[in-house]
Amino acid sequence: MKKIGILTYHRVYNFGSLLQTYALQHYLQMKGENVEVIDYYPERLRMKKMLFHVNPKWRTPWIKMIVHLVPAVVSRLLGYLMMNSFLKKYIIMTKSCYKDDVELSKDLPDYDIYMNGSDQVWNIDTAGGVVDKVFFMAFLGEDKVKTAYAGSFGKDDFTAEQLSEIGKYLGEYKSISVRENSGLSVLEKAGITNGQWVLDPTFLLTPIEWKKIAVPMNLPKKYLLVYNLNRNPRINALAQEIAEKRNLEIVNFAHSFSFISGAKNVIYPTPNKFVTMFANADYVVTDSFHGTAFSINFGRQFICIPAPRFNSRLESVLSLVGLEKRLLGEKNDFTVIDEVIDYSAISSILTTERSAADNFIEKILAL
Numbered sequence: 001m002k003k004i005g006i007l008t009y010h011r012v013y014n015f016g017s018l019l020q021t022y023a024l025q026h027y028l029q030m031k032g033e034n035v036e037v038i039d040y041y042p043e044r045l046r047m048k049k050m051l052f053h054v055n056p057k058w059r060t061p062w063i064k065m066i067v068h069l070v071p072a073v074v075s076r077l078l079g080y081l082m083m084n085s086f087l088k089k090y091i092i093m094t095k096s097c098y099k100d101d102v103e104l105s106k107d108l109p110d111y112d113i114y115m116n117g118s119d120q121v122w123n124i125d126t127a128g129g130v131v132d133k134v135f136f137m138a139f140l141g142e143d144k145v146k147t148a149y150a151g152s153f154g155k156d157d158f159t160a161e162q163l164s165e166i167g168k169y170l171g172e173y174k175s176i177s178v179r180e181n182s183g184l185s186v187l188e189k190a191g192i193t194n195g196q197w198v199l200d201p202t203f204l205l206t207p208i209e210w211k212k213i214a215v216p217m218n219l220p221k222k223y224l225l226v227y228n229l230n231r232n233p234r235i236n237a238l239a240q241e242i243a244e245k246r247n248l249e250i251v252n253f254a255h256s257f258s259f260i261s262g263a264k265n266v267i268y269p270t271p272n273k274f275v276t277m278f279a280n281a282d283y284v285v286t287d288s289f290h291g292t293a294f295s296i297n298f299g300r301q302f303i304c305i306p307a308p309r310f311n312s313r314l315e316s317v318l319s320l321v322g323l324e325k326r327l328l329g330e331k332n333d334f335t336v337i338d339e340v341i342d343y344s345a346i347s348s349i350l351t352t353e354r355s356a357a358d359n360f361i362e363k364i365l366a367l
Contacts, residue, residue, distance in 0.1 A: 002365055003034045005109055007135060008117025010091060011041045013079025015274045016202075016290030017119045022090050022271075024117050024149060024201040026209075033365070037117075038109060039093040040134050042100065044127070047080050075256045078268040086271050090213070101139040113364060114140060116148035118179050118201050122170075123154030124162060131162065136169035146172055147364045150179040150198050153186045156312060167191040175364050180316035198357045200317065202293050203350065207279065210297070214276040219264070220249035225281035226260060227253040227291040235305050236260050238328075239285040242303075242337060248282055289313040296321055297350075299343045303328050303336070320353065321346045 010021040021037060028035045043049055051073055087093065098104045114137055120126055121135040133139060137146045148170075158166065167190035170176060177196040178184060187195040224243040228235040236252075239260070243250050250263035253274075259265045269277065278284065278294040284302035286292060292314060295302035304314060304327050311327075318324050322345070325336045 001032055001034055002112045003110075004028055004036070004113045004115055005094075005111035006035065006037045006115050006117050007040060007137065008037065008121055009119045010037050010087065010093075010117075011039070011045050011083070013076070013083040015271050016288065016293075018083065018086050018091075018271050019274065019290065020118050020201040022086075022213075023205050024115075025091060027201070027204040028361070031361075031365070035092065036109070036111075037091055037093045038104075038114075039097045040099075040104070041097050042127075042132070042134070047076070051076055071257045075268070079255075082268055082270055098134075101133045104134060104139045108139070113145045113147055113367065115364070116151045118150035118152055120152045120154040121148075122151050122166070124158075125154065131165050131169070133169070136166070137172075138169050142172060145174050145367050147175040147367070148173055149177055149361065149364070150200055151177070151183070152179040152313065153183050154313070156182045156186055158186065158189070163190045174367050175360070177360055180313050181319065182312045182316060196360055198360055199320075199350075199353050200290075200293050202290060203297055203354065204357060207298050210275050211279060213272050214279055215270070215272045217266075217269075217273055217276050219251060219277070219280060222248050222282050223251045223264070223280075224248040224283040224285065225251050225253065225277055226263070227284065227286040227288050228258060229255075229286075229288045229291075230307055231256070231258050232287060232305060235285055235287060238303070238305070238337075242283060242285065245338075246283060251277060251281070253277065289317065292326075293317055296323070296346065299347075301341055302326060321349050 006025060008021050009017045025035050025037060094109050096107055116135065124131055140146060170187070170190060170192055176192065176194065177198040178187065179200050181197050184195050184197055224239055224246070226235065226239045239250060250260055252260040252263040252265045254265040254267045257267065266273070266277070278300065279298050281300050284291065284295045284300050286295070286302065287305045287307045292302065292304045296317070306314065306327060306329060314327055318327055323341065328336065
């Protein structure tokens with residue numbers, strides 16, 4: 001049995017982040033390993049920092065800021081409550097909580113293997129434009145076994161200086177893999193040539209395994225699920241059009257109090273209900289990477305709309321299973337909406353990719 005410490009985005013009120021954390025930890029536990037998530041909780045993610053944050057475009061005039069801020073604060077409070085509840089019930093974390101690399105260096109948890117999880121851990125934009133030394137494990141000595149499963153850069157445009165720093169830190173890893181195919185190109189630009197493209201951690205668990213944490217919900221017998229992370233009105237309009245054509249009721253994932261008139265609006269469900277809603281949907285319309293991933297994993301009919309940024313992750317997961325056409329741009333052929341996805345070939349691809357991912361993990365465990 002190996003003792004493994006995972007470093008990932010787990011302290012965020014984001015369903016995909018929480019579920020990918022659970023998936024990687026649970027998968028390693030099923031292999032009989034002793035696994036903890038290193039409780040790294042930087043100041044930028046803490047409630048006191050995030051609760052009253054206002055995007056500059058909403059700051060003037062003041063009445064506009066108030067109208068935006070009131071529901072945002074309530075939504076964030078619900079998000080933190082959801083996050084803390086899920087972490088407490090499902091995630092084994094270190095007893096200490098660390099805010100930076102200095103605290104980790106002073107009180108270093110001891111593991112046989114240190115492993116980055118997934119979910120944009122190497123996206124410097126999420127860390128204020130700087131390389132987060134914790135997620136790049138710079139606080140560890142060269143004698144420690146540093147590895148990464150499905151790390152994500154979130155983008156592929158980095159300065160030469162950033163690539164140099166990324167290469168310096170990731171060059172010390174014993175084994176490294178990325179979630180997006182574009183991540184291999186970033187690694188190569190940073191001077192690292194031994195990277196591997198693997199499945200997002202949520203794919204490591206089969207639908208049968210995911211349904212073990214699903215909970216009963218009062219949902220329509222046949223419904224179209226809307227998971228609109230960026231409040232894109234195009235998504236809601238498209239969903240209503242598809243639902244009417246297919247005679248489906250709409251279930252709306254109403255995070256941040258983003259409602260659809262006439263739909264069953266579910267306000268901040270738990271991650272368990274997230275699983276339930278995707279597992280039983282007849283059709284899904286989303287702009288989310290993990291919304292797309294769970295749609296594929298559960299064999300749902302779906303369409304996804306490009307997000308304002310970080311679309312390489314959508315493109316990557318769709319290309320993996322040959323569903324590139326399901327990413328519907330402004331000028332795409334809309335007939336793809338009515339095309340039925342044949343999951344027989346996709347199931348075979350996922351079986352092959354799960355085997356490749358498992359082989360990668362087994363090699364890490366043998367270090």
